Amino acid sequence: MALANTTFLDACAGRRPAHTPIWVMRQAGRYLPEYRAIRAKVSFEELCHRPDLCAEVTRQPIDRFGLDAAILFSDILTVFDAMGAKVEFTPAPVVAEPVRSAADVDRLRFGRADDHLGYVYDAVTACKKELDDRVPLIGFCGAPFTTASYLVEGGGSKEFMHIKRMAFAEPALFGRLLESITTVLVDYLAGQVRAGVDALQIFESWGAAMSPADYREHVLPHLRRLVGEVKQHGVPVILFVRGNASLLEQARELDADVLGIDWSIELSRAIEVVGRDRVVQGNLDPIALFAPPKQLEARARAIVAAGREARGHVFNLGHGISRHTDPAAVARLVEVVHGA
Amino acid sequence: MALANTTFLDACAGRRPAHTPIWVMRQAGRYLPEYRAIRAKVSFEELCHRPDLCAEVTRQPIDRFGLDAAILFSDILTVFDAMGAKVEFTPAPVVAEPVRSAADVDRLRFGRADDHLGYVYDAVTACKKELDDRVPLIGFCGAPFTTASYLVEGGGSKEFMHIKRMAFAEPALFGRLLESITTVLVDYLAGQVRAGVDALQIFESWGAAMSPADYREHVLPHLRRLVGEVKQHGVPVILFVRGNASLLEQARELDADVLGIDWSIELSRAIEVVGRDRVVQGNLDPIALFAPPKQLEARARAIVAAGREARGHVFNLGHGISRHTDPAAVARLVEVVHGA
Numbered sequence: 001m002a003l004a005n006t007t008f009l010d011a012c013a014g015r016r017p018a019h020t021p022i023w024v025m026r027q028a029g030r031y032l033p034e035y036r037a038i039r040a041k042v043s044f045e046e047l048c049h050r051p052d053l054c055a056e057v058t059r060q061p062i063d064r065f066g067l068d069a070a071i072l073f074s075d076i077l078t079v080f081d082a083m084g085a086k087v088e089f090t091p092a093p094v095v096a097e098p099v100r101s102a103a104d105v106d107r108l109r110f111g112r113a114d115d116h117l118g119y120v121y122d123a124v125t126a127c128k129k130e131l132d133d134r135v136p137l138i139g140f141c142g143a144p145f146t147t148a149s150y151l152v153e154g155g156g157s158k159e160f161m162h163i164k165r166m167a168f169a170e171p172a173l174f175g176r177l178l179e180s181i182t183t184v185l186v187d188y189l190a191g192q193v194r195a196g197v198d199a200l201q202i203f204e205s206w207g208a209a210m211s212p213a214d215y216r217e218h219v220l221p222h223l224r225r226l227v228g229e230v231k232q233h234g235v236p237v238i239l240f241v242r243g244n245a246s247l248l249e250q251a252r253e254l255d256a257d258v259l260g261i262d263w264s265i266e267l268s269r270a271i272e273v274v275g276r277d278r279v280v281q282g283n284l285d286p287i288a289l290f291a292p293p294k295q296l297e298a299r300a301r302a303i304v305a306a307g308r309e310a311r312g313h314v315f316n317l318g319h320g321i322s323r324h325t326d327p328a329a330v331a332r333l334v335e336v337v338h339g340a
Numbered sequence: 341m342a343l344a345n346t347t348f349l350d351a352c353a354g355r356r357p358a359h360t361p362i363w364v365m366r367q368a369g370r371y372l373p374e375y376r377a378i379r380a381k382v383s384f385e386e387l388c389h390r391p392d393l394c395a396e397v398t399r400q401p402i403d404r405f406g407l408d409a410a411i412l413f414s415d416i417l418t419v420f421d422a423m424g425a426k427v428e429f430t431p432a433p434v435v436a437e438p439v440r441s442a443a444d445v446d447r448l449r450f451g452r453a454d455d456h457l458g459y460v461y462d463a464v465t466a467c468k469k470e471l472d473d474r475v476p477l478i479g480f481c482g483a484p485f486t487t488a489s490y491l492v493e494g495g496g497s498k499e500f501m502h503i504k505r506m507a508f509a510e511p512a513l514f515g516r517l518l519e520s521i522t523t524v525l526v527d528y529l530a531g532q533v534r535a536g537v538d539a540l541q542i543f544e545s546w547g548a549a550m551s552p553a554d555y556r557e558h559v560l561p562h563l564r565r566l567v568g569e570v571k572q573h574g575v576p577v578i579l580f581v582r583g584n585a586s587l588l589e590q591a592r593e594l595d596a597d598v599l600g601i602d603w604s605i606e607l608s609r610a611i612e613v614v615g616r617d618r619v620v621q622g623n624l625d626p627i628a629l630f631a632p633p634k635q636l637e638a639r640a641r642a643i644v645a646a647g648r649e650a651r652g653h654v655f656n657l658g659h660g661i662s663r664h665t666d667p668a669a670v671a672r673l674v675e676v677v678h679g680a
Binding site for chain 2: 159160161164165168169208211212213214243245246263265266285286287290291292295318322324
């Protein structure tokens with residue numbers, strides 16, 4: 001069945017839809033009372049494992065705001081289920097047994113995503129049904145380095161000491177870990193596409209933990225392989241490498257359909273860096289949603305205007321929305337972007 | 341009395357000493373057993389208030405490594421004493437009453453540094469005596485925005501929601517807060533110079549919390565004033581704005597003698613950005629100290645070589661040293677830099 005709203009896919013393909021499409025990173029989340037109502041009944045883990053509830057929270061922001069794309073409710077760490085790694089959300093993720101040595105890497109499973117992540121594919125199917133072809137559905141995963149960083153650090157990190165030490169002191173082990181993770185991610189995204197997602201976003205949340213030279217040497221080859229293999233499935237691929245100001249020049253080398261831009265760089269400057277022949281996504285500072293309405297409008301309009309210099313532009317925040325955001329500010333933002 | 345080792349001050353002045361001088365951010369700290377021995381006896385707060393112990397821990401890394409400059413042992417938040425703001429170290433700093441409203445700002449004192457920070461000046465005097473003119477002593481403060489961010493957020497932060505909301509929604513209040521803080525900082529650094537420091541470093545640790553456009557509009561004018569007024573004291577001023585990749589173009593506009601470079605940018609690229617007529621400081625990734633010796637050497641030599649393209653170069657890490665660092669790696673680093 002044809003999608004009712006194709007603005008997002010049109011923009012991803014470099015066409016110019018009637019309005020700039022918008023979705024919001026973490027749009028299904030804690031800033032929404034209807035999401036909190038569901039989370040009052042189930043844990044985050046249980047929510048990720050319940051396709052019916054995933055579908056419901058995925059749909060919530062579409063109903064409320066008229067956004068132009070939905071993103072699957074899930075977590076970048078669900079993929080650990082295919083690796084035999086255990087993670088708890090406290091709410092910050094904590095990996096019970098961090099992966100620091102060759103023996104630790106050997107203990108991981110790196111199995112077929114299909115054998116372990118069926119519940120995510122079921123959630124995709126449920127989301128597609130729930131969305132009823134109103135808007136496209138975006139699937140996603142963490143990039144190889146970001147995924148590895150949680151495994152090796154054992155959770156979030158400030159210094160990324162353990163994973164960088166592994167890269168610097170045991171580059172072969174680090175390379176084997178990232179290669180194995182990449183293989184699982186390729187498999188996992190293929191499964192999401194088979195289950196019905198219309199586009200994919202790869203989140204490199206922690207890439208800026210590496211200096212540009214180290215990123216290029218140790219990380220970029222794996223990300224290049226992931227993007228290359230995933231592109232074969234025929235759905236648009238959005239690559240969001242946070243820490244743009246230092247890593248955007250490397251992200252642009254990859255064959256992603258859309259390059260996500262964070263708010264650490266002006267969008268017009270980002271477009272100069274990636275080239276006007278590329279499609280970009282971004283990049284409103286999430287905290288701008290706390291600004292007075294007129295200022296929020298002016299900031300949003302400036303980004304829409306800057307986006308016109310690229311081959312295509314999907315409006316988004318430059319980072320995930322804050323849980324403290326007033327939903328009314330998101331409603332205003334969508335209205336401004338659609339009317340700009 | 342003349343300093344025995346002037347390599348650091350020579351490099352700051354754009355001269356080329358016989359070897360590249362090196363000091364290390366957080367060089368007096370928890371990675372040193374002799375520092376931990378003192379901290380086993382006194383709290384961090386007490387240590388900051390004890391000039392004799394400040395002098396001892398300031399001297400420790402000079403004795404052990406033969407570094408070319410000492411930096412006063414203190415904290416960027418001691419200046420709160422001149423503002424009537426209370427902070428506890430748990431060990432992360434926690435401000436009891438975060439400053440969020442006009443009434444909160446009005447409750448702050450913004451007094452004379454001399455009336456409240458005499459213990460820091462006493463520490464400077466004690467350090468100078470303890471160092472006995474072997475190497476110069478660097479004093480420091482946090483930049484106005486970084487200082488304000490702790491006051492407003494109530495500690496460290498990921499999103500910097502409160503201070504950015506203040507800047508966006510109440511720019512006049514934000515401006516008044518930063519202006520008042522800047523006045524105290526000017527006073528405080530003047531006092532440090534009178535007490536005997538040979539150079540000053542301004543730490544803008546959290547500048548990258550602001551997008552480049554917001555930094556320019558809301559923050560840069562205050563930092564410009566601070567640098568300008570502090571320059572009048574005749575000691576070299578080092579400006580370290582972390583988040584170089586996005587903010588270095590603004591840092592270079594200021595009249596600091598030395599521009600600190602973090603590890604998010606290659607030093608050669610940073611020198612292109614700031615211009616070859618500037619003196620730079622940096623920028624080894626602190627986690628490179630965990631790399632095998634030959635790799636650490638190669639990284640250090642590459643940075644020394646890149647630094648030759650600038651008018652002057654002070655070797656340093658691109659961020660504070662990790663508490664998990666092996667002191668032997670620092671010893672190797674100093675040897676390599678001095679021999680390169």
